[in-house]
Amino acid sequence: xxxxxxxxxxxxxxxxxxxxxxxxxxxxxxxxxxxxxxxxxxxxxxxxxxxxxxxxxxxxxxxxxxxxxxxxxxxxxxxxxxxxxxxxxxxxxxxxxxxxxxxxxxxxxxxxxxxxxxxxxxxxxxxxxxxxxxxxxxxxxxxxxxxxxxxxxxxxxxxxxxxxxxxxxxxxxxxxxxxxxxxxxxxxxxxxxxxxxxxxxxxxxxxxxxxxxxxxxxxxxxxxxxxxxxxxxxxxxxxxxxxxxxxxxxxxxxxxxxxxxxxxxxxxxxxxxxxxxxxxxxxxxxxxxxxxxxxxxxxxxxxxxxxxxxxxxxxxxxxxxxxxxxxxxxxxxxxxxxxxxxxxxxxxxxxxxxxxxxxxxxxxxxxxxxxxxxx
Numbered sequence: 001x002x003x004x005x006x007x008x009x010x011x012x013x014x015x016x017x018x019x020x021x022x023x024x025x026x027x028x029x030x031x032x033x034x035x036x037x038x039x040x041x042x043x044x045x046x047x048x049x050x051x052x053x054x055x056x057x058x059x060x061x062x063x064x065x066x067x068x069x070x071x072x073x074x075x076x077x078x079x080x081x082x083x084x085x086x087x088x089x090x091x092x093x094x095x096x097x098x099x100x101x102x103x104x105x106x107x108x109x110x111x112x113x114x115x116x117x118x119x120x121x122x123x124x125x126x127x128x129x130x131x132x133x134x135x136x137x138x139x140x141x142x143x144x145x146x147x148x149x150x151x152x153x154x155x156x157x158x159x160x161x162x163x164x165x166x167x168x169x170x171x172x173x174x175x176x177x178x179x180x181x182x183x184x185x186x187x188x189x190x191x192x193x194x195x196x197x198x199x200x201x202x203x204x205x206x207x208x209x210x211x212x213x214x215x216x217x218x219x220x221x222x223x224x225x226x227x228x229x230x231x232x233x234x235x236x237x238x239x240x241x242x243x244x245x246x247x248x249x250x251x252x253x254x255x256x257x258x259x260x261x262x263x264x265x266x267x268x269x270x271x272x273x274x275x276x277x278x279x280x281x282x283x284x285x286x287x288x289x290x291x292x293x294x295x296x297x298x299x300x301x302x303x304x305x306x307x308x309x310x311x312x313x314x315x316x317x318x319x320x321x322x323x324x325x326x327x328x329x330x331x332x333x334x335x336x337x338x339x340x341x342x343x344x345x346x347x348x349x350x351x352x353x354x355x356x357x358x359x360x361x362x363x364x365x366x367x368x369x370x371x372x373x374x375x
Contacts (some may be wrong), residue, residue: 007034025174031068056339070367105158262311
């Protein structure tokens, strides 16, 4: 595993004053890479422990996002709790926190002060709207940012906006923070200096919404069209004769030509000005979808898949979570929890020649004894 079997972040200590999803997503990835992650919880625990009880009485979010960490419960309103946190920070390489803006400062651990006293420390603060501006003090959760950023306005079908079905804002913010921390650690290796990183959920989602925003400002306001694509056609769901939905995507005129010949078996459609270019197909989407849909409706699912494969068209089944759980492409890992082993999807990165193992999910305050720094 890496050089002499070491994980890339082995030897680094991360203090995570965290709760919910965004920061735990970030620090779970640091733990996966070998960092010692000490999770600071309230005496009653991270409230994500109570989100649901579907994993043998444990919360799905917590089991997913807290593997490989140590749990220490501290009451940071007390002198004893603050002293314990200070002793941990004194030995840390990274501090990640997603308390309400200003909370760490009021506790005596403001990032600016810590940078002066601990110049090698990499600090990453995660917030809803950032720490300045008119919304800085507003409470922020995943769905609230989905709505406020405009993500919901381009999600769902024509009738009404919808939420993305996972915590996309939290996850994207955690991933952004993870990348920024790794950048700062690389820089520290060169300069010896830590960093003060601020990442907001709103900024992260606004960044991810750049294309629809530019379309809006360019005079082509994005429309909700369900599982179709706003700027590509045909790109959507079509139903076979036996009622099976398949999602297809045509990305180029070369693909359209082969699709017409191999799947539609209608070479004339290649030259028809109604369908000749993607711009024309999008403009005439109803006619395009009717042409494609009529062929799907005449074929069984097996026949449609055979033709799509012959035409080298990108396509997918329209699956649900039951399908994902049994998908032949799904990779899984197993982690230990206080209720026994749990299997769930593996992290996406694969390091060739290495076999990663993932740490256990801690019980609340399981590591209260504050073990010595890992050598």
